[in-house]
Amino acid sequence: MSSRSLTVFGGMAITALIMANASFFTVSETQQAITFQFGEPQNFFNTDGTDPGLKVMIPFVQQREIYDRRILDLAPSGKSEVVTADQERLEVDSFARWRIINPLRFYQAVRTEDRARDRLTGLLEASLRRVLGSAQSTDIISGRRSALMASIRSEMNREARTFGIEVVDVKIRAADLPPANQERVFERMRSERQQAAASVRAAGDRQAQEIRGGADRERAKIIADSYNQDPGFAAFYRSMQAYERALPTGTTIVTSPDSDFFRFFKNRSGTPGGG
Structure with a gap:
């Protein structure tokens, strides 16, 4: 060749x-x-x-x-600073997961994954500020965090879907108070918990008093009914109570044998004649 x-x-x-x-x-x-x-x-x-x-x-x-087609990560490099509804400043470390659900819209709106991440980072920052800014700091630190994350995801999706993206999940890794604010906020949280505990104890004390008062009234009614039905028993019962109060264990008492105080020791009827 x-x-x-x-x-x-x-x-x-x-x-x-x-x-x-x-x-x-x-x-x-x-x-x-x-x-x-x-x-x-x-x-x-x-x-x-x-x-x-x-x-x-x-x-x-x-x-x-x-x-x-897979679920992709969005991990902003820095923390977001958020001012909460109770005017506390928090440093929030968050991340999101997302995927492309409409490739044509994605191409027309952002075209590349890098540009999509830039747009999503801005959306995440804005949504964190809006949603967490309307919540109490205690809810973000220890309370309604999962519900707040769901609200942030929904808010992000309203705009993310316009460029062919679905935000699958949003999570907060950490929501920390600046060191200067930590002790003050934790002290306030402790005070709120102590007030709640005191309120529960007070309600319990009131209920206990009502129960004791009802029992005392029922007891007094039973005794009064007994007095009315059997005056002799009433006299005997009052004497037994008087003995109990006057003669605690180890008490020495000097009195005349025929004292009326000890009439029930002489006979069951408590009368001078016996019987």
Whole structure:
């Protein structure tokens, strides 16, 4: 084979490789793709995860954009400073997870993942300020955090969906008070808990007094009913109470044997005659 033939053959082989490279591309299971012709979308590939594989496009006329189908991370590099409804300043370390749900809208609005992350970082910062700014610092630190995160995610999605993105999750790694404010806020939280405990104890004391008062009234009623039904028993019962109060254990008392105080020791009826 002459050198001229080799040159022609080599040129044809290179041209074929270039054409093949410009005509074929692969979309993996974790990717989705769009082809454009003169800026207009032509075909969508694997947007629902059922169409991966080798794809064909018209070389030099059509172009392709390949995007990830997986859930992606958004981790801002710094903390967000938030002023809460009770005017406490918090340093919030947060992150989000997101995915591309509409590749065409994504292409038209942001085009690249880096630009999407920039937009989402701004959305996350703004949503943190709005949602956490309307909450109490105690709710953010130890209370309604999960509900607040859901509100932030919903607020972000209202705008994120306009550029083909869904925010899947938002989390707060940490929400810390600046060191100068920590002790003051924790002292206020302790005071609030102590006030709540005192209120519960006071309610319990009132209920206990009401129960004791009701029992005392019932006891007095039973005794009064007994007195009315049997005056003799009433006299005996009063004497027994008087003995109990007057003669505690170890008491020595000197009195006349015929004292009326001890009449029930003489006979059951408590009368001088006995019986």
